[in-house]
């Protein structure tokens with residue numbers, strides 16, 4: 001094996017290099033080291049198609065995976081340079097919104113590590129998701145130019161080009177590749193396509209751009225604003241561009257590996273990550289047809305090749321495109337989709353399962369379910385809800401297709417990289433084996449009765465809180481107290497995730513603090529930390545952000561309350577922020593309305609890093625609760641069955657709760673109090689107040705009292721530090737199940753059969 005020395009990649013002494021020069025040297029070194037490891041190969045290959053790959057920064061991740069981290073850090077230190085400085089210098093590729101994109105990234109890491117030949121396939125967005133800043137206590141969006149085009153980056157231009165024909169124009173693409181390094185293993189690749197005619201100059205102010213110029217704007221942004229028709233059509237253009245490239249790449253590569261296309265399913269497994277890549281099904285049928293394969297056989301080949309992952313039961317998120325959109329974007333697919341529709345119609349009468357409905361809308365998930373061989377949910381409860389209610393008519397037709405694959409996370413990024421203190425403590429006790437065999441973390445369990453070890457765990461958490469506080473102060477000038485309880489809710493902003501419930505709790509806490517006598521005041525201050533971006537067109541979500549920031553200011557200005565309570569909103573929450581924040585968390589808020597969160601993955605990250613979950617029995621929280629036992633998790637609220645029944649009855653009336661519960665009413669009304677209005681905007685605060693009082697579609701009020709009571713218990717239990725650390729230890733020990741290595745091994749065994 002080659003000795004990789006950073007000095008040999010720089011053309012002057014390391015001490016004299018600019019950050020850019022050092023970063024470029026590190027890029028070259030890492031790429032060479034990855035190439036030397038080689039790539040996972042085999043007859044059959046996975047094509048994981050996804051509109052999002054939220055990969056996070058890659059420098060440290062790659063150095064760790066390649067086994068070069070300590071050596072490179074030492075070499076830098078010797079020259080008086082700090083690896084942390086270069087970690088800061090690197091831009092985060094913001095190629096995803098949240099959990100779904102982060103899952104895709106964790107899956108590629110695990111595929112590479114397990115030696116599975118796999119390619120991620122997606123788009124090379126120039127700006128990805130917007131960058132969030134706060135101005136006048138509101139979210140402000142600007143383009144995030146994560147790539148300095150023309151400069152060195154993780155993306156490698158390849159000579160692969162394809163032509164993609166849209167109804168009214170034809171474009172060519174270029175494929176870029178990013179190495180996916182596995183942990184001490186061979187690599188896989190992430191293939192990202194860009195349109196050759198892309199032109200950043202069509203971006204106007206902020207994230208607005210000329211939506212009509214498809215050839216120029218196609219790969220500029222992840223999910224352009226879909227609040228108007230032009231934005232919605234653009235999304236269909238993006239999706240077709242992505243899958244047409246994916247299908248052409250895959251057929252080419254399979255033929256190169258020896259496939260005669262009739263046997264495609266022996267050469268390729270396609271995983272359709274949510275409905276965005278659905279058009280790969282008709283596109284593959286079309287391309288197989290061009291290559292001489294009849295329709296019926298093509299349908300069978302595609303079904304044997306493709307598998308679909310469902311990520312949500314929120315009705316508004318299940319994509320449904322007017323056929324007229326597809327007619328404009330990819331007219332060549334329309335006759336195929338109509339044939340698929342006719343095929344389904346010939347067999348089943350139920351309107352629910354049809355491909356094209358009576359209004360000429362195409363139901364993308366329905367194409368996926370009929371024409372792939374596997375349909376999986378992402379947590380046990382989620383899959384059960386799919387089978388029993390959301391997709392019940394399909395489950396009746398195809399019980400054998402349905403299966404569960406509970407999500408996971410890669411422990412390399414979410415502990416080894418982001419929590420070096422805990423990594424060292426754990427590895428010092430049980431060795432390094434858990435990094436690729438996560439169940440070994442259970443060997444920590446006996447230490448639950450070892451006060452010395454629990455004290456060390458406490459010390460690691462305390463250090464992480466200090467490190468996070470320093471990062472936050474440097475990052476956005478916000479000062480937090482590491483001696484306070486870090487109570488964290490970080491995830492996309494969505495009403496179903498119920499940041500508003502946490503907000504109402506904080507208001508109530510503030511109101512109580514104002515009434516307490518000095519001898520009743522709490523022992524530890526609570527710092528409620530939110531991190532969340534709201535979709536640019538999601539009005540109420542942005543109102544919630546506004547209210548959170550305003551509340552933070554109200555409390556800050558109160559000389560007494562601010563000693564016991566602080567509310568903080570992290571600016572531009574992304575993977576980098578998550579890696580700083582999660583190791584510092586004491587409490588993990590997972591408070592979605594039961595039945596609405598398919599799985600969640602931040603719940604797993606927090607657990608692995610020793611935070612205690614306060615959550616509803618939703619998504620993978622259910623499995624966390626089963627694993628750690630009721631002493632080591634705090635659950636509250638209505639069950640998914642109760643929630644589903646209440647929706648069915650349609651009799652939920654938030655006002656009835658408001659009228660019965662004085663504390664709830666006072667908290668809700670505080671949103672439009674003089675104190676809040678002095679900080680914020682009446683339009684936004686009134687709208688949020690009215691929305692909660694009149695609609696509260698995600699049923700915050702019924703869970704409010706139980707949430708407050710449970711959280712009071714959590715904070716009380718926090719005071720017994722040893723008992724708390726024992727809970728943390730049990731959580732860490734039992735987190736092994738949530739390694740994405742386990743998830744990927746299950747996909748391989750049950751769905752892909754790559755080996």
Ligand SMILES: *Cc1c(COP(=O)(O)O)cnc(C)c1O
Nearest residue numbers: 098099491574575578600601602
């Ligand atoms: C893990 C992760 C998520 C997903 O969080 P959930 O709580 O599962 O929704 C979102 N954003 C980032 C940056 C993450 O790392």
